Amino acid sequence: MVKIKNALGLFDGISCGQVALKRAEINYDTYYASEINKYALKITQKHFPNTIQLGDVKQWKEWDLQDIDLLMGGSPCQGFSLAGLRLNFDDPRSKLFFDFVAVLKHYKPKYFLFENVVMNKDIQDAISKELGVEPILINSGLVSAQSRDRLYWTNIPNIQQPPKKEINLKDIIETSLLISEVRGGMLKEYFKHDEGKISPRGLCHIGTADLNGFDSIKRVYHPDGKSPTLTTNGSGNSESKISTSETTWRKLTPLECERLQTLPDKYTEGVSNTQRYNSIGNGWTVDVISHIFRNIK
Ligand SMILES: C[S@@+](CC[C@H](N)C(=O)[O-])C[C@H]1O[C@@H](n2cnc3c(N)ncnc32)[C@H](O)[C@@H]1O
Known part of the structure; x- marks a missing residue:
């Protein structure tokens, strides 16, 4: 069992990051989350009632948090997406990325993880420059029955591809x-x-x-x-x-x-099916994240 002090999840959604911490057997004192969607909040609080919800990430200057060892987040990706309109940092949703960077610089956690969709190389390089690391591309299909390419920027060391499970x-x-x-x-x-x-x-x-x-x-x-x-x-x-x-x-x-x-099965139960599909589609593949977190020592 690994122990860190506090963790902070920005754009925390249904807190797949917290599920992954648990699965990777990483203990933490307090989990702070920034999320604004009421359905996501309901699902998170049902499973992790001790989560301290901080609200809108744009208000981060008003937070006064201590001992953040791990910062994680995947900002809304529509503005970055190749599948979308190839918008860029001018898109207000993409600008939320800079809140992640500001929080990272302010709290200087030991570890960070930033996740996003596969995007235009220029934008990817701009993100890498801000975060100071290159991303690793992992397809969730290695650990699940879903093909999902995502980029992961992290300073958690030695991240390799997860071992392939044959799941269809x-x-x-x-x-x-x-x-x-x-x-x-x-x-x-x-x-x-x-x-x-x-x-x-x-x-x-x-x-x-x-x-x-x-x-x-x-x-x-x-x-x-x-x-x-x-x-x-x-x-x-x-x-x-x-x-x-x-x-x-x-x-x-x-x-x-x-x-x-x-x-976990039925994790999103308690909201409408539409909200379940939305929040799951927005979420992380937990086994990819726990694979990354296992390198936290
Ligand atoms: C791509 S999803 C991330 C989902 C998350 N990784 C999970 O485990 O479910 C982006 C999330 O950012 C949230 N969001 C959008 N604007 C926000 C803001 N200003 N402050 C905090 N969260 C925000 C959305 O509601 C959405 O849940």
Whole structure:
């Protein structure tokens, strides 16, 4: 068991960082969190009622915290995302990154971890310059049934890729679901399994759902492969979909999405399904973070 003094999670969401500390068997005195989403706060406080919530990160100058050994955070990524509009530091959401930097400089913790999406190299380099370290790219698919590329900047030493576990959707799906419990539909196209090749990222795109909208929401995956990256707007029709036969598909349930992030089962129960999908998609893959934290000695 490793012991640190206090930890501070910025943009703390549902506190996947705290779940990861526990999993890595790192004890801490106080966990401070900065988060503003009421659903995320509800989920965090349900599991970690001793968390001291500090509110909006922009008010950080009003905080007076002592002995922060570990600072962690993944600022809202829309402004950085390649999938988005390629916005940059002028985007107000990206500017929150500079609050992370300011808090880092002010509290000088022993360790820090900053997480974000894969982004334009210029922006990535600008972040590396601010933080003084280069990021490591880890795909959550190494430890879970979700392909999710994320960048991790940290001064925790000697971070290597986590050992590969062979986990696919079929290993995490709920098998005894009643069809009425989960939304699904018919497949418009079904590619034979051997044609639905497993991609280098572990995905097996097997068919097309009978939905209107972007191609990305119509993609149906075979349980023999992995889920694509969970997103924050995992409601409506944008949740990951799996084939349940050669003619039918269904959405993944919130519990299955928790498993894709290696969260404890039912972790986000207590808010609506829409909020569960959102907060899970926003969250961290716990086993990736605990893998990194295990190098804290
Ligand atoms: C990408 S998510 C991070 C999720 C988190 N790593 C987790 O474990 O769930 C970004 C979070 O930043 C929060 N956020 C946005 N603006 C904020 C602000 N001004 N102060 C604090 N948190 C903020 C959002 O509500 C969201 O939960």
